[in-house]
Amino acid sequence: MTDQSTLLLRKQLNDLKKNPVEGFSAGLVDDDDIYIWEVLIIGPPDTLYEGGFFKAHLNFPKDYPLRPPKMKFVTEIWHPNIDKNGEVCISILHEPGDDKYGYEKASERWLPVHTVETILISVISMLADPNDESPANVDAAKEWRESFLNFKRKVAQCVRKSQEI
Template sequence: MAGSQRRIAKELAEITKDTPEGVTANLVDESDVYRWSILMEGPEDSPYAGGQFKLLLTLPVDYPFKPPALKFETKIYHPNVTNDDKGAMCLGILKSEEWKPSSKISAVLRTARSLLAEPNPDDAVETSIAEQFKNDRKEFERVAKEWVTRYASKRA
């Protein structure tokens, strides 16, 4: 377990020094390296632009041999994020069969933010939103922007 904590502390230091664009990461509690509070800005040129999303990154005690979990605490209208209070994100890099111990948290955060810019409707957890994304992009973008204003506005 001590090795896990060392690796996590090292990655937190790296992220603090070289923060992925549009992302801020802090420990939820200084005494617990396994829970990170993430603030993610919606990418420009996406329906999420201008939004600020809170996420929770939870690392397993056997990290890096098992992937972390990433969930949106801010509601978001997105085909790859569950539309419930769990806010679970379907992200390929976090799937057990795709996770590699050499993967880093910074890569997870970059991938998550890029999924905001480019949703993947073929790997959706919200199929109705994915269908809308594929078949009526204008309406998808309108609703996504409305949710940003309602739930993720920096003024909220």
């Protein structure tokens, strides 16, 4: 029996193939597993990440869309909201409901109406405009604030590396 999450993910994948969205492409890591996607995010123009090709994986839970996927960059990337292992830390991917720490409103967190497209558009906008208030990579956030030239240099290295792959 095919469950709701499988049908929904197949539909979203087909929609993205039919109507590609500028700035990223998406597909499956393995055609037999609808729950693991590989996405390629193209560094947004007029940002430090411009010209980069950043590969990431989206791992969907079986109860998607009730719960959010996890997103992890496979390509090295230096950013305040992406931890050193590549895990993306962004409100839209946080479990639904109220934030026990009081940083985020429930409306900023995961909602079942979100799609792969809305997730990736949020991540692209996060690349352009980091939130250094709640960093996943404290060192990157500190550099972003205190030593922007070093931050820029590290990002430029990541962009160059991503182009070689």
